[in-house]
Amino acid sequence: KNEVEQSPQNLTAQEGEFITINCSYSVGISALHWLQQHPGGGIVSLFMLSSGKKKHGRLIATINIQEKHSSLHITASHPRDSAVYICAVPNFGNEKLTFGTGTRLTIIP
Amino acid sequence: NAGVTQTPKFQVLKTGQSMTLQCAQDMNHEYMSWYRQDPGMGLRLIHYSVGAGITDQGEVPNGYNVSRSTTEDFPLRLLSAAPSQTSVYFCASSSGTGGRSPLHFGNGTRLTVT
Numbered sequence: 001k002n003e004v005e006q007s008p009q010n011l012t013a014q015e016g017e018f019i020t021i022n023c024s025y026s027v028g029i030s031a032l033h034w035l036q037q038h039p040g041g042g043i044v045s046l047f048m049l050s051s052g053k054k055k056h057g058r059l060i061a062t063i064n065i066q067e068k069h070s071s072l073h074i075t076a077s078h079p080r081d082s083a084v085y086i087c088a089v090p091n092f093g094n095e096k097l098t099f100g101t102g103t104r105l106t107i108i109p
Numbered sequence: 110n111a112g113v114t115q116t117p118k119f120q121v122l123k124t125g126q127s128m129t130l131q132c133a134q135d136m137n138h139e140y141m142s143w144y145r146q147d148p149g150m151g152l153r154l155i156h157y158s159v160g161a162g163i164t165d166q167g168e169v170p171n172g173y174n175v176s177r178s179t180t181e182d183f184p185l186r187l188l189s190a191a192p193s194q195t196s197v198y199f200c201a202s203s204s205g206t207g208g209r210s211p212l213h214f215g216n217g218t219r220l221t222v223t
Binding site: 041045088089100101 | 144
């Protein structure tokens with residue numbers, strides 16, 4: 001089973017700060033997922049990436065396949081970015097995903 | 110296009126009762142899955158299906174049953190509810206398997222077993 005570690009577990013920042021959330025995994029993968037879970041509970045897929053970098057608005061996701069590491073960056077953070085951010089990776093050779101425990105981000109106005 | 114629809118949103122059961130959590134998607138996705146989310150733990154896979162008529166167990170299948178008679182629907186049945194099944198349940202679908210396609214989640218069902 002692919003082991004997934006996210007850091008930090010909790011992050012509080014002031015509005016406007018640059019945010020970085022990290023995800024490391026143990027086994028080589030085809031793609032890594034970043035998800036966002038708002039306080040209301042719904043989960044939304046942000047990115048799926050297998051190499052390099054992807055950008056959507058103020059969110060940027062990068063992945064280093066050799067180092068088995070991915071980062072999620074938020075530029076010009078805003079209170080509405082407050083959520084739990086979760087990374088997930090597939091287990092090699094099967095259909096199942098392993099999820100990290102999430103990073104709880106709080107942006108203070 | 111509603112995406113993934115889960116019902117109910119909240120449910121309280123007594124120990125030993127049974128119930129079915131409903132999940133439906135209108136995106137013609139082959140892959141559907143059920144997860145439970147508990148405090149301090151990542152989402153854990155209960156059961157999944159790669160197409161109509163095909164289901165398989167995930168990481169924590171005990172106490173749950175599934176079936177997939179149509180592409181659209183993937184209900185999760187609790188056979189005899191136990192307090193350990195108190196959790197938030199999410200249904201998800203994707204067009205591909207093995208984590209190679211984006212996941213679409215339902216809004217979750219918060220289940221309490223007393």
